Amino acid sequence: MDSKYASIGREKPKITNDLTVKRLKLCVNNANTKKDKEQTNNGAASNNKLENNFSKENTEDLKEARKSLPVYLVRARIIEEIKKHDTMILIGETGSGKTTQIPQLIHEHRLEGKSCVAVTQPRRVAAITLALRVAAEMNTDIGSIVGYSVRFEDVTSPRTKVKYLTDGMLLREAVSDPLLKKYSVIVLDEAHERTVNTDVLFGIVKLAQKERNGQKQNPLKVIVMSATMDVDSFRKYYDNCPVIYLEGRTYPVTIYHSKIKHEDYQYAAICTIFQLHTTTPANEDFLVFLTGQEEIETVMTNIKQIAKETVGPQIRVCPLYAGLPAAKQLLVWKKTPPGMRKIVLATNIAEASVTIPEIRYVIDTGVVKERTWCTRTGAERLSVVPCSQAASWQRAGRAGRTAPGASYRLYTATDFKCRRQHNLPEIVRCPLTSTVLMLIATGLDPATFPLIDTPPKDSIHAALLLLKELGAVDNESNPKLTVLGKKLTAFPIDPKYAKILLCAPEYGCLEEVILMERIKH
Numbered sequence: 001m002d003s004k005y006a007s008i009g010r011e012k013p014k015i016t017n018d019l020t021v022k023r024l025k026l027c028v029n030n031a032n033t034k035k036d037k038e039q040t041n042n043g044a045a046s047n048n049k050l051e052n053n054f055s056k057e058n059t060e061d062l063k064e065a066r067k068s069l070p071v072y073l074v075r076a077r078i079i080e081e082i083k084k085h086d087t088m089i090l091i092g093e094t095g096s097g098k099t100t101q102i103p104q105l106i107h108e109h110r111l112e113g114k115s116c117v118a119v120t121q122p123r124r125v126a127a128i129t130l131a132l133r134v135a136a137e138m139n140t141d142i143g144s145i146v147g148y149s150v151r152f153e154d155v156t157s158p159r160t161k162v163k164y165l166t167d168g169m170l171l172r173e174a175v176s177d178p179l180l181k182k183y184s185v186i187v188l189d190e191a192h193e194r195t196v197n198t199d200v201l202f203g204i205v206k207l208a209q210k211e212r213n214g215q216k217q218n219p220l221k222v223i224v225m226s227a228t229m230d231v232d233s234f235r236k237y238y239d240n241c242p243v244i245y246l247e248g249r250t251y252p253v254t255i256y257h258s259k260i261k262h263e264d265y266q267y268a269a270i271c272t273i274f275q276l277h278t279t280t281p282a283n284e285d286f287l288v289f290l291t292g293q294e295e296i297e298t299v300m301t302n303i304k305q306i307a308k309e310t311v312g313p314q315i316r317v318c319p320l321y322a323g324l325p326a327a328k329q330l331l332v333w334k335k336t337p338p339g340m341r342k343i344v345l346a347t348n349i350a351e352a353s354v355t356i357p358e359i360r361y362v363i364d365t366g367v368v369k370e371r372t373w374c375t376r377t378g379a380e381r382l383s384v385v386p387c388s389q390a391a392s393w394q395r396a397g398r399a400g401r402t403a404p405g406a407s408y409r410l411y412t413a414t415d416f417k418c419r420r421q422h423n424l425p426e427i428v429r430c431p432l433t434s435t436v437l438m439l440i441a442t443g444l445d446p447a448t449f450p451l452i453d454t455p456p457k458d459s460i461h462a463a464l465l466l467l468k469e470l471g472a473v474d475n476e477s478n479p480k481l482t483v484l485g486k487k488l489t490a491f492p493i494d495p496k497y498a499k500i501l502l503c504a505p506e507y508g509c510l511e512e513v514i515l516m517e518r519i520k521h
């Protein structure tokens with residue numbers, strides 16, 4: 001693994017591995033408040049409950065909490081580096097304060113000037129909860145100085161200076177403004193995730209930066225961040241930009257590996273939950289990683305049934321998966337009353353960036369549902385596969401954020417060592433129809449667009465063929481967007497489904513199609 005693991009603590013030969021607290025070391029490798037509420041767009045209302053949870057903490061306590069974070073302790077050096085370099089990579093351990101503190105520091109030093117700092121997140125739940133946390137830390141209303149923008153919800157205003165948004169939303173903004181002129185600093189967070197959107201965004205931002213420098217426009221600063229990324233590839237991609245390693249974490253996390261291989265990880269997860277439940281105090285909450293809604297529902301039913309016959313604190317089970325309505329997702333952040341235990345059953349949407357305050361124990365099944373597709377038939381497939389080592393470290397990093405914690409890996413240490421170090425980039429295993437359409441709409445050539453990893457030639461060709469068949473582009477060799485193509489880019493969904501939606505009224509089946517879309521998303 002990259003040097004991050006030297007910081008986080010390497011595995012010891014025994015089953016238990018402490019991710020010990022290390023003292024800070026920063027090394028550079030290179031060679032108000034209450035206004036504007038009414039101006040914010042709709043959407044904040046749906047998060048009122050969550051906002052209340054976040055603002056309950058007293059401002060003085062939040063200030064003190066900030067001061068203890070590794071990033072805060074070396075803030076002067078970090079700001080100096082940001083001022084010095086147009087592009088940099090920042091590697092800091094999970095929970096060190098990268099995502100919540102660095103944008104605030106940039107704003108405190110007014111480095112964004114008259115523009116704004118954008119912080120991208122692969123997932124909407126992370127973008128929303130981070131914005132709420134930072135707004136609380138800055139003692140300001142959400143949608144004012146600090147805002148967020150996710151699909152179907154824009155909680156920002158003309159005063160917004162720190163904006164958390166999903167990478168998909170920034171990509172959409174790039175279609176109408178390829179130079180991303182609204183922003184003077186773009187923080188690309190959780191770079192290790194390697195979703196198609198993040199990979200394309202890396203290229204868009206790189207091109208925008210070059211172009212703005214060439215045109216002597218307001219320069220664009222780019223900061224790429226993660227705890228577990230493949231530094232070498234990124235550094236090469238960003239023309240050998242400096243890499244800053246930040247050591248230190250808030251609290252230690254102990255890693256336990258299973259001694260035996262489990263045939264049934266759901267069963268193993270339930271056994272671990274109840275072993276821990278009967279031996280640990282209430283209000284020390286659990287986060288269990290599973291692969292999808294169905295599995296989460298099955299495990300939830302089992303837990304509820306077993307809990308009736310088990311001693312131990314009262315249990316509240318909270319599911320967390322992408323398809324869950326926002327209000328239910330937010331229950332995860334609701335504090336449990338004294339004497340109770342919260343058990344969060346989540347997919348990998350809780351794997352990076354999020355802080356669920358009382359989580360002490362992570363139960364990591366070691367699997368994830370991964371999307372692949374067949375270029376020949378165009379059929380997509382979701383399969384359950386072992387997650388990468390980087391994902392395991394991210395999962396462990398959801399504990400140890402507000403108190404010491406532990407991660408129970410339901411796979412052996414040998415199994416862990418055999419896994420791929422980093423996530424396989426989506427761009428090499430997923431269909432690229434939306435991406436290719438978006439690039440054409442932005443005026444970019446999909447064949448020459450700079451990507452960290454080159455997708456298989458077949459994928460781009462298949463995407464162009466499909467777009468031609470849909471009538472979104474005029475031809476495959478030198479594609480230009482048609483009127484229909486332009487309409488399709490307005491939908492934040494796959495062009496195939498966008499066309500079905502557009503055509504539905506003609507066939508009198510709009511309601512059915514909308515229902516189908518709602519089920520899909």
Ligand SMILES: Nc1ncnc2c1ncn2[C@@H]1O[C@H](COP(=O)(O)OP(=O)(O)OP(=O)(O)O)[C@@H](O)[C@H]1O
Nearest residue numbers: 094095096097098099100101133227353355357401
């Ligand atoms: N909602 C919250 N409630 C309580 N504490 C929080 C919350 N959000 C952040 N924190 C505190 O701030 C710390 C830093 O969080 P931040 O998200 O900035 O870390 P990070 O370095 O970006 O982590 P990661 O790499 O896991 O995304 C957390 O470890 C936690 O102590």
